Amino acid sequence: MITIDISQIATLPTKYGIFKIQAFKEVTKNGEGKEHLAIFTDNLSDEPIVRVHSECLTGDALGSVKCDCGEQLQYALELIAKEGGMIIYHRQEGRNIGLLNKVNAYALQDAGFNTVEANHQLGFKADERTYEVVEFILHHFGIKKLKLLTNNPKKIESLGDIEIIERLPIQITPNPHNEGYLQVKKDQMGHLL
Numbered sequence: 001m002i003t004i005d006i007s008q009i010a011t012l013p014t015k016y017g018i019f020k021i022q023a024f025k026e027v028t029k030n031g032e033g034k035e036h037l038a039i040f041t042d043n044l045s046d047e048p049i050v051r052v053h054s055e056c057l058t059g060d061a062l063g064s065v066k067c068d069c070g071e072q073l074q075y076a077l078e079l080i081a082k083e084g085g086m087i088i089y090h091r092q093e094g095r096n097i098g099l100l101n102k103v104n105a106y107a108l109q110d111a112g113f114n115t116v117e118a119n120h121q122l123g124f125k126a127d128e129r130t131y132e133v134v135e136f137i138l139h140h141f142g143i144k145k146l147k148l149l150t151n152n153p154k155k156i157e158s159l160g161d162i163e164i165i166e167r168l169p170i171q172i173t174p175n176p177h178n179e180g181y182l183q184v185k186k187d188q189m190g191h192l193l
């Protein structure tokens, strides 16, 4: 069981539209629990569109084109502003190896390793993410069924008793910097692109 502190709900106007936000903090003994965010529209249906977006500081905030995270987030914000739904901003940076290790993995990639090999070099699995907190947030909102906005089939299997009635793909146009990365995600991590 995980213990979670929950914030009030606040309004967040964005260039995509007006959302509501609520924060969820994992409570740990040393008080350093990760903080996650639900970003959602007023008109949540019984079967909303949901994007579980993993934090990627370089892609989400800095406009990095080394991965497709920033584009995926923008796509999700635009779509959900229009159609209604929720983005769970899941603070597991670098597939949960953290920012420092992610930068080390990038340095290994500069030296010629691909994204999966670089993680292995550092002693991690290709993907270290866990989804308990995502399940908690969905339960908190009473969401039992959803349409999942993802290219990652592992996320479809990771949401416990939540029923995924449909998978909505995110179509991203590759660029010269992330072509190789997208291909590895497809070939070695089972992503559906």
Ligand SMILES: [Zn+2]
Binding pocket: 056, 058, 059, 060, 067, 068, 069, 070
């Ligand atoms: Zn990224």
